[in-house]
Amino acid sequence: MPTVHFKTQGCSSNLRESEIMMGLLDNSGFDVVNDEIDSDINVVNICTVKGDRTALSQINKLQKQFPEKKLVVAGCITESIVPKIKKLDKNISFVNTHNFGKISAVVENSLNGTVLELLDKKYERKVNLPSIRKNPVIGIVPILNGCNYFCTFCSTKLVKGKLFSYPMDAIRQDTKEHLKSGCKEIWITSNDTGAYMVEQGGKQKLAELLAQVLSIPLEFKIRVGMMNPANTITIMDDLIKVYKHHKMFKFLHIPVQSGNDEILKMMNRKYSVEDFIRVVESFRKEIPEITISTDIIVGFPSETEQQFEDSLNLIEKIKPDVLNISRYSVREGTIAAKMKQMPSSKLKDRSRIITRLHREQALVANKKWIGWQGKVLVDEKGKNDSWIGRNYCYKPVVVKGEFKLGDEINVRIYDATSFDLRGGTSNAYFGFF
Numbered sequence: 001m002p003t004v005h006f007k008t009q010g011c012s013s014n015l016r017e018s019e020i021m022m023g024l025l026d027n028s029g030f031d032v033v034n035d036e037i038d039s040d041i042n043v044v045n046i047c048t049v050k051g052d053r054t055a056l057s058q059i060n061k062l063q064k065q066f067p068e069k070k071l072v073v074a075g076c077i078t079e080s081i082v083p084k085i086k087k088l089d090k091n092i093s094f095v096n097t098h099n100f101g102k103i104s105a106v107v108e109n110s111l112n113g114t115v116l117e118l119l120d121k122k123y124e125r126k127v128n129l130p131s132i133r134k135n136p137v138i139g140i141v142p143i144l145n146g147c148n149y150f151c152t153f154c155s156t157k158l159v160k161g162k163l164f165s166y167p168m169d170a171i172r173q174d175t176k177e178h179l180k181s182g183c184k185e186i187w188i189t190s191n192d193t194g195a196y197m198v199e200q201g202g203k204q205k206l207a208e209l210l211a212q213v214l215s216i217p218l219e220f221k222i223r224v225g226m227m228n229p230a231n232t233i234t235i236m237d238d239l240i241k242v243y244k245h246h247k248m249f250k251f252l253h254i255p256v257q258s259g260n261d262e263i264l265k266m267m268n269r270k271y272s273v274e275d276f277i278r279v280v281e282s283f284r285k286e287i288p289e290i291t292i293s294t295d296i297i298v299g300f301p302s303e304t305e306q307q308f309e310d311s312l313n314l315i316e317k318i319k320p321d322v323l324n325i326s327r328y329s330v331r332e333g334t335i336a337a338k339m340k341q342m343p344s345s346k347l348k349d350r351s352r353i354i355t356r357l358h359r360e361q362a363l364v365a366n367k368k369w370i371g372w373q374g375k376v377l378v379d380e381k382g383k384n385d386s387w388i389g390r391n392y393c394y395k396p397v398v399v400k401g402e403f404k405l406g407d408e409i410n411v412r413i414y415d416a417t418s419f420d421l422r423g424g425t426s427n428a429y430f431g432f433f
Helices: 012-027 055-065 082-088 098-109 156-159 168-180 206-214 229-243 263-269 273-286 305-320 345-368
Strands: 005-010 041-044 071-076 095-096 138-142 184-187 219-224 251-253 291-298 322-327 371-383 386-390 395-400 410-418 421-424
Touching: 005 012, 012 071, 012 082, 012 098, 012 138, 012 184, 041 055, 041 098, 041 273, 055 071, 071 098, 095 098, 138 168, 138 273, 156 229, 168 184, 168 206, 184 206, 206 229, 219 251, 229 273, 229 395, 273 291, 273 305, 291 305, 291 345, 305 386, 371 395, 395 410
Parallel strands: 005 041, 041 071, 071 095, 138 184, 184 219, 251 291, 291 322, 395 421
Antiparallel strands: 371 386, 371 410, 386 395, 410 421
């Protein structure tokens, strides 16, 4: 039985596509293994949203480590990266995100010495398919593919294509299958969850979809993935009502990308800084303890010191619980790639400044949780014999003890860092860390 190993980069949507590809291969008689040492062929599911470098590095590493093994590159494959990969090895096969359902044929042909390149765009449902989950208690449910915007810095539209939402009943059924097989946590995911169904009549239906999923008569938690502020503000009131449901993690991921309106316009983001602030403040008014996660890009072409200062001021004002900071990097084929680029030293300086600010804020915010007692759902194995659980606001809580994935345990928070909370189930936990 041929053995296959997967390396996955990028977002939860990519992770889910790897899980499905592994399930399809398993159904076709392949043995999916956990270590590349044990494989006959390796599959790298790449992410190019932040540029080609990480993908090329992973491919190059595998080729040097296992030159005798076949390699398939899957996922978010841009036109620009294909010749770069072929330069590393002309015998690599390709199957992009639109054709991942044909992974078994690609792997089989590759093992037999036939190179395939399945790189055309198709629009198919990516739900209710066989899979092998990486985490047995987390079910990742994609709700759409593609994007309805064309941000000047981003290659998502180039890779994923136009927006294509999946039927509500199919998503609900996919969720039920995850829950029936033991999942305790559902991740509703896409490139922009707020855009759900906007291409089918112009009205977003994320709140309606969530209500349908929440109606499943089982106990579980839902984490909603990233949503563009422009798609969030129009359905904000309905979303807030749904977020108050006890099965919903109080967690909102809403990327702002810049604190300056001129930069947002150059990015083609279709919202203002005030729009973003309005969404955050509206959610916090109704759900004060909600975890706010946002994204910032530093060093976008032409960003002045004052425009960067505006981003710092926004972060100082909003104080997000989670801040994903990216130094701007060129994505070939995008509009911003043709703009005058900033020196890397300037990007590093700005990244350090905003990182320091956020970590100070996050530590203060997390320390407010000290003394809190309540339930957490254990959903991840941590370092040094620890476990990571999530409380109702999706705050990561590090605990030690004899637990397993899926356990729901009562904890008391006794310490905090900028990144997590530290808790335990009895007085015995003091001094563990």
